[in-house]
Amino acid sequence: MSAHPTGHDHPHSAADVRELGRQRLLLVLALTAAFMIVEFAGGWIANSLALMADAGHMLSDVAALALSALALRFARRPATPEKTYGYLRTEILAALANGVALVVIAILIFSQAWHRLRVPEPVAGALMLAVAAAGLLVNLAAAILLHGTAAHSLNVRAAYLHVLGDLVGSVGAMIAAGIILLTGWVTADPIISIVVAGLILVSSWRLVRDSVDVLLEATPRHIDLAAVRRTICEVPGVEEIHDLHVWTLTSGVVAMSAHLVVADPLRHPALSPEVHRRMHERFGIRHVTIQVDPRPVYPLRSRADAPTTPRPDSH
Numbered sequence: 001m002s003a004h005p006t007g008h009d010h011p012h013s014a015a016d017v018r019e020l021g022r023q024r025l026l027l028v029l030a031l032t033a034a035f036m037i038v039e040f041a042g043g044w045i046a047n048s049l050a051l052m053a054d055a056g057h058m059l060s061d062v063a064a065l066a067l068s069a070l071a072l073r074f075a076r077r078p079a080t081p082e083k084t085y086g087y088l089r090t091e092i093l094a095a096l097a098n099g100v101a102l103v104v105i106a107i108l109i110f111s112q113a114w115h116r117l118r119v120p121e122p123v124a125g126a127l128m129l130a131v132a133a134a135g136l137l138v139n140l141a142a143a144i145l146l147h148g149t150a151a152h153s154l155n156v157r158a159a160y161l162h163v164l165g166d167l168v169g170s171v172g173a174m175i176a177a178g179i180i181l182l183t184g185w186v187t188a189d190p191i192i193s194i195v196v197a198g199l200i201l202v203s204s205w206r207l208v209r210d211s212v213d214v215l216l217e218a219t220p221r222h223i224d225l226a227a228v229r230r231t232i233c234e235v236p237g238v239e240e241i242h243d244l245h246v247w248t249l250t251s252g253v254v255a256m257s258a259h260l261v262v263a264d265p266l267r268h269p270a271l272s273p274e275v276h277r278r279m280h281e282r283f284g285i286r287h288v289t290i291q292v293d294p295r296p297v298y299p300l301r302s303r304a305d306a307p308t309t310p311r312p313d314s315h
Contacts, residue, residue, distance in 0.1 A: 020149055025159055028142040029065040032058055032163070035138045042131030046124035049116050050176050050193045051131055053109045054169035057200070061162040088250035089215070096211035098158040102165070102204030109197035116190035123189050125180035132173035139167035157251075158207055165200045172196045217247035220254055223283060231278050232258060237268035239295060246285070255287035263295045 036058035043051030079086040146160040172192040179188040210221075219225050223246050232241050240261035249255055256279055262268055272290045279285040 024145045024149060025065055025069040025156065028145050028159065028163065029062065029069065031138055031142050032065060032166075033062045035135060036062060039131055039135050042127060046127040046131070047121055048123050048128040048173065048177075048189055049112055050169070050173040050189050050196070051128055051135075053112065053193050053196065054132075054135065054166060054173060056108070057105055057162070057169060058166055061159075061166060065159050065162070085249060088253065091250050092211050092214045095158040095207060096215070098162065099204045099207035099211060102162065102200055103208070106197040106201040106204065109193050109200075113190035113193040113197065116193075117187065120186050120190075123177075123180050123186045125177045128189075129174060129177035129181065132170050132177055135170035136167065136174065139163055139170055143167055161203045161207055165196070165203065168199050169196045214248045214250070217245075219246050220248050223254065223285075228256070228279070228283060231282055232260070232275055235271060235274050235278065237262050237271050239263060249287070253287065254283075254285045255289075256285045257289040257291075259291045259293055261293050261295055265292050265294055268292075 036055055039051055039058060040055035043055050074087040074090040077087045142163045143160065146156060146163060149156045172195060176188040176192040179185055225244070225246060228246060229241060229244055232238060238260050242259050242261070244258040246254065246256045260271070260275070262271065271292060275290050276288045279288050
């Protein structure tokens with residue numbers, strides 16, 4: 001008797017992962033939007049750059065999460081004659097936009113922190129600590145919701161990085177608030193903001209780099225192209241391989257194409273299915289396109305190209 005999936009089963013297909021990611025993104029979007037208003041108001045009243053910077057980051061999160069959820073919805077649309085791969089790459093475009101937004105936000109935080117270092121301003125440490133602690137709980141809940149699907153989708157990973165940035169920002173704001181309450185040293189507020197901005201910049205750079213790699217159809221980082229070539233050459237009948245390409249269509253969807261040279265294709269009818277099987281089992285590549293070419297032979301010269309020899313005279 002075949003087993004049916006239950007509510008406790010983990011999603012196995014890329015479509016299942018995208019749908020689960022979309023549902024969790026919508027929930028995180030609601031949490032983030034609600035607390036963003038609270039944090040910005042608290043940062044404004046407390047005159048805390050760390051809180052307002054984190055609220056600004058959360059504002060970008062609201063836009064980023066909405067964009068990510070919209071991209072996942074578009075990715076479910078079927079392929080058309082004009083767009084033969086459908087809208088799968090919408091996820092990658094959204095991830096790239098989110099990464100660029102994070103870079104811009106980090107630069108703005110650096111700028112404001114530099115101003116605060118030159119001209120320190122008073123900060124209400126108690127209110128800052130209370131708002132930051134509430135933010136920590138909200139961001140922790142959001143991070144837990146997105147953690148399971150972030151590894152399978154670059155788009156969800158982008159949203160997850162946004163949330164992690166907020167979480168780190170809340171921790172930083174709590175540390176700064178504690179220092180201000182204990183010592184009165186208000187410079188801790190812009191210093192913590194710089195640290196948070198630096199962490200955001202590092203994570204966003206990686207996200208932009210990975211998104212650009214997908215758009216440039218670079219070989220996925222987890223795929224060893226030399227190992228792929230060796231695996232194909234081990235298939236009986238394959239004499240040569242050329243035009244080998246491995247690229248990412250979207251998160252979790254890797255494709256491969258290659259031309260294989262075989263002495264006699266008719267003697268190896270199972271060659272292409274065997275390559276498909278090995279690519280799937282060893283590398284997780286499901287979209288495989290193989291062109292089998294016979295070993296090239298030099299064509300016979302035509303009569304026009306053949307050298308002429310004088311015929312003996314007939315007597």
